[in-house]
Amino acid sequence: MTLLDQVFDIVVCLLLLVLAWRTLSATHLYQSAIFFIAFGLTMALAWVRLAAPDVALAEAAIGAGLLGVLLVDSLRVFARPPETGRDSEPNKPESRDNDVTTSRRRPQFNSAVASVTAGAGCLFLAYVLVAAIHDLPDGGGLTAQAAENLSRSGVEHPVTAVLLNFRGFDTWLEVGVLFLAMLGIFCAGGLVGFSETENPDPPGPLLSWLIRGLAPVMILTAAYLLWLGKLAPGGAFQAGILLAAVGILLRLAGIPLMDRVPRTVIKLGLTFGFGTFLVFGIIALLADKAFLEYPSEWAGEVILLVEAAAAISIGFTAFAFFAYLNSRDQSTGNGDTAGQPRETNPSQ
Amino acid sequence: MIAEIESHQIYAGTAGILFCLGLAGLFMCGHFLKKIIATKILGTSVFLLLVSLANRNQMEFADPVPHAMVITGIVVAVSASAFALALARRIWKETGRSTFEDNP
Amino acid sequence: MSFVNAFTIIFCLAGAVFFLAGTVGLLRFPDIFSRLHALTKADNLGLGLIVIGLLFQVDSFSTGLKMLFIWSLALAAGSNACYAIGRYAFLRTPREKTREASE
């Protein structure tokens, strides 16, 4: 632990705090979003410094790949006045820029009284938290147990062993949460189905060249990360998000994917990962073993199979998040979307 | 002067402060989008604490259990954010509201 | 060994200078097109020089290849981003102003 290491850590931490502060106090939504994206990048540095490259990979995939895109796409929606506009004058887009201001008339985060009260409360809470964290013992963890059982887990990378074997139940539920969020998004979106993007223009020459080059690279990277997960940082989730990024890229280029896919395939794609895990769990139960217990001599193979299924399903679901939210029909919604024709309905 | 401070301690302390910032943001920010971002910051702070705890005693590798927990947590948090974004966007389109207050 | 290290240090420092130039340009230049200009210098040359500097330290061929590949990806991304942002800004600027800027 040299002085320069400490300085680096302190700068990263200060940057994190400043970015978080600016993200929350920015008056423009766009500013907020960019600060947040920068926050995600800085977080990746923090993960790296804490010797958690797996987490850094996940953060990279999420921040740069999925969440950033979802945020930017949502900004577009909020920048435009709603089409119904029944009961309110919406926040006026700034004339120069299609940025959104967050209610200038009552600037909430910046108002003096609220800030002082909240600041005092925050400082107190921060003091309590930091003091409590400081009291935690300097050592401990389950490293020893994990190292001891690593050889029986079927993989060599400890984090993958925990994710897919020791605590596979959590990971199963995690894949389930993605599926669940998709169902939730269907509910929130009023179920009008996938359709082309709002911008079906053909991509320019440069963009189409980029896509032709980048999409295969992304898919190969995903496969690499999936395979790598057995030995080193990498794994199903990171690979899945990269696959989703391929879909997002193609969709942004105006290449229709989701609206051409048959409904059955969509449903299978969404449930594939969650289902594969479950099937292995039930097989284990029927074989008089514990739920999600893998046969020890085949554990590596089963894990790879389950991971591949999970990666494909995660990729498909994460792409579906974006594709569904970005669908054209979405913006024509008014109170009656509920009665939309059921033919396009993805959940049927 | 700061010679005895380990990097995981610096990050753990930052996690505590970030948690408060996220919480304050969640309560004080009006716009849905910023509230959603605030929940993300809140989540990140918790993950930061977990990972810095994992880094306390480096044996041959850092404690993998918190790392796995954080990866699970990141997926869960992103799913929840995507769902929240979907809700916020639909509300905006249907009613023109972008905050919980009745007159935006 | 120290000879190799010297090369690394020189190239990395040169890269750092370009990153600094990128930041100064981003902050000081008057309009978006010139800022883009500064930005791409940092993107392409800064990262490139640092990659070259680090290549001297790399012990395996595949690692070196990976780093070069990272740079080429960054180049592709940088040029596309620059073009896309430039086009976006160009289309959105009122016409008189655009002429001013492009002349």
Next chain:
Amino acid sequence: MNSFYMALSIFLLLNIAAALVRVIRGPTAADRLMTAQLFGTTGMAILLVLAEAMDEPALRDVTFVFAVLAILIVICFVRTAGEADASRNTDAS
């Protein structure tokens, strides 16, 4: 050598922190986006340097993922917000 890498990383980090002023100043969304782009590239450089300094080859994979995804947000911004909005003055092109 290690101190050099750390010093370089710190310099790059401070450099990018300074560039963030542009996000606050704006004035257009494109300016802000540009800063994010610079942030991404610098972050990649820092990661590569750290990979050498901390002797952690996995960081190059992290950098790789960043590099692959670097363009996504810009394209998303330009293709969704940008062109729909630019239809106003298509005559300019």
Next chain:
Amino acid sequence: MNAAASSALLAVLIAAPVTGALIAFLLPVRLRATAGILTAAATTAATAATAWRVAADGAHRHALGGWGAPLGIDLYADGLSCVFLLMTGIVGLFVSVYAKPFFAQPEENKGATELFWPLWLILWASLNGMFLSADLFNLYVMLEVMGLSAVALAVLSGRPPALVAGLRYLLAAIAGSMAYLMGVAMIYGAVSALDLQIVAAGIEQGRSFRVAFSLILVGLLVKTAVFPLHFWLPGAHSTAQAPVSAILSALVVKASFYLILRLWVDVFDGSVTVAAGQALGALGAAAIIWGSYQALRQRRLKLMVAHSTVGQIGYMFLLFPLITVVYQDVAEAPWLAHAWTGGVYQAIAHGFAKAAMFLAVGVFAMAVGSDDRDSTVGLVGQLPMTTFALALAGVSLIGLPPSGGFVAKWMLLKAAFTSGQWWWAPVILLGSFLTAGYVFMVLRQAFAPTSHKIKLKPVPRTMEVTALVLGAAAIIIGFRAEEFLLLLDVEAAFQEPVEPHRANDR
């Protein structure tokens, strides 16, 4: 049945509803309800079998993935889990039966209702998971699964008020689970374990444990909608469709209450203080008065029932001050058993009664076309069964004998007096009076003589019957206290009092 097979039942309780959910999602819409009801029946049967095995052989433990704590995740079922599992099973089965004809009505079948079955079955799996999981982090994941599916169900109709309430609910749920996870992170940092038993053994006095438990507690209080943190509940529960409201009010808030109880008694019993118990009790008391008063003021029936949930949740929290006492000898504290039973009984009885009430109000709303209190005038003549169901549920909520609610409130009262904490007694009584107020206001309207017969939409008979069965169940459990206590006693580290941390009492 050997031990391994019966411990596998615990995994089945989670796997079965998930399997059903996936099958229902893959099936065409017209077959989903059938698949859903079959799954519900299977899950309830598995629940009953589990409770039977636990009552016969004692607590069960299932090591998921074959690893076991501390590295792996365990499922654990004892008497307390089984009581809550059974309540979920029975309420869940009847709500499922109700939901099939409900969503077949064209005016209710709007929005994303075809997703009801997959969402509800996953929610059920997460509820079972909440009652079974013995791992702090797995409980976080379960909380998130529960929260997301509950919000998705709440916005099923896609109407703007539901969407706004749903977003508020979602943000509150995320904030709650993040506070919970922060606490869990600190606990992990302190004791390097996530399994409840191992954590319990490692708990010591100290600032970090207190802060960690406070964070966990506050997170779960948000999810349970205890008084000052209940802001999300009335909107979300009242804008959802009737079967969903019943699920949310009767079951979902109970899961986080269960977790608070489990942690308070089993895990943190060494570090809770008398003051903390009194504070929780005070929140509960405030909730009783505020919730019941708000319920009295509402004109819309669904809002009234939703506010009533806030009040009734308050009763459950009176349990904490009564069991957290300084004691010398268990024999000197005879009220402990009463407090225990009272609090848990309240959760169970409220589950049945509130489900019945929401289902009955759903029938009213469907028949009349609105859930305004005044539009129910004279409905007893036309919908006698539903009115009766509402009345039965009301009796239990008020706490009139001989209902489940009566047993609960009576035991709490008794415990309050014998423990010397008499100040809870007036709150319990006042809450009952207020509850009687709003229940009778509805019933008075329903029983009011009308000259003209209102034109009602026909309502499927099944819906009326299920509401009545649940209403009857809320009464019947008042007679079955014996069996209930026997089951609750299984493996009860529970019936012992919580010994508070004395250093802080001086």
